[in-house]
Amino acid sequence: MMKNDPPGSYLETISVIGAGTIGSAISISLAKAGYRVISTRRRPDLNAGLKSYGIEVTSDNAGAVSSSDMVILTLKPADLVSEIRKLSNSLRGKIVVSMAAAVPMRIIHEILPDSFIVRSMTNIAAEVNAGYTPFCVLKEDEEKISFVRRVLGVFGETEQVDEKYMDALTALSGSGPAYILTIIEAMMYGGLKVGLPRSIALKASYQTVMGSAKLLAMSGDHPSAIKEKVITPGGVTIDGIYELENGKIRTSIMRAIESSTIKARKISKDLFPEESREKQ
Template sequence: MLSYVLEIGGADIPMKISVLGGGTIGSAIAEALHKNGHEVTVTRRSVEKISQLAKIGIEVTSRNDKAAEDSEIVIIAMKPYDALAVLKDISGATKGKLVISMVAAVKERQIKSLIPEATVVRAMTNVAAKVGGGFTVYCSKNLTEENEKKVVKLLECFGETEKVEEKYMDALTALGGSGPAYIFTIIEAMVYGGLKVGLPRDLALRDSYQTIMGAAKLVAESGDHPSQLKDLVTTPGGVTIDALYELEDSGIRTAFMRAIEAATDKAKIISDALENFDGQQK
């Protein structure tokens, strides 16, 4: 297969990328990389389950070692125990390569101990990466300036990206990694609200997601605090305050705070349980 380099924004970006673990996240990011012109290979044991990727020109295989060997950047997107076992197996194939882990709860140090000759980046994205709408945070102790440029350009295929301290990773997993599930719940709830007051289903769905996208865009682009923007919408004695009254009465804010705290705690529990796993037993 042809290997080439693409010049994007002044940084030379290696184009051969393997995504080990073509499940929900692995398939989403593989599609995003493919759409951005990269040459992508995706692995999983049941390759027949990713035939839709093969149809759009992504190479699919069950050989992690070969996929890693043949690529310049390796991304791993498996569940933690699978990822650690696979990394241990393919250690030799990652020598001198950039390895980006999308795996929740596994610390950079632990990944590095299994693939000591690779440059390790720990990242966390979300499923919106599939359509370039993700937010990917990453951390790494040993990135050269050149490698950092490559990492940023690659992660920008998934949407926005930001470097963070590793101590925030569990909380960011709970907030942005799992976040789409919370927003899907809100969209679903808004649609139900629309149905309850007689809106056609399709119209209720479109009105719900467009409203969420528009509100998010306004927060991002205006730089105003959400509470200021909320006040703008809330006319004294108007319609919105009645809805906000019901939402506050249902404890919506504490529900979100508890949800994100619970998910962060869970990520920490998993991380602690993984601490002494050496990639050997399952």
């Protein structure tokens, strides 16, 4: 579907409640895939641009939920529970996908015992169908899970995981684009330092990241196996690798993911202290 084509190749309506950064990104992706999409926020005028994709933009959360087959909640963790309480009547019996970091499914289930609860975590690359979107469910239901897979599949790769991995995945793949973009920016600066024009340095950097990831995904090889093919004995690459190891790039990235995971767990613990006590 092109940007201005009418939506509706699919029969289902999906509402995205709290369409800020990530909610807008996934709304665009869903509308382009042919779903009828209703996106809400308290200040819908800020999302007027979404209308050009055929997305209905409103501040009426209850109205959006009532006419939807699936509701995706992209609210901040601190706003999620109070909003679900307010919408509990309209959300009854619906497929409810929470994209909020750090909110356990059980908390949502307690408010919405008759709804099909899904917890998921996408990333910003969902806007171009290249995200990674793990999800977990409280109850196995083949038909509903298949619908969830189809919708989340619009955002790129999706897979069902155990909820115990969600905080770590929030840190790794939810926050991940910020880490990778830092690396791409650093590569571009390296190019500028040795005199490349800005546009060439930028394209060479992101294309190299994209190509390496594609090769890895398509070959199924371990990253080291591909890396070894690039490192010629006594050649150019090993000098660069030596500097990266000297700068502790691997421990820096490992620590970044560990710190973000700890933060996700802390947010969860601060918001839901009783849930955390029960887990121990």
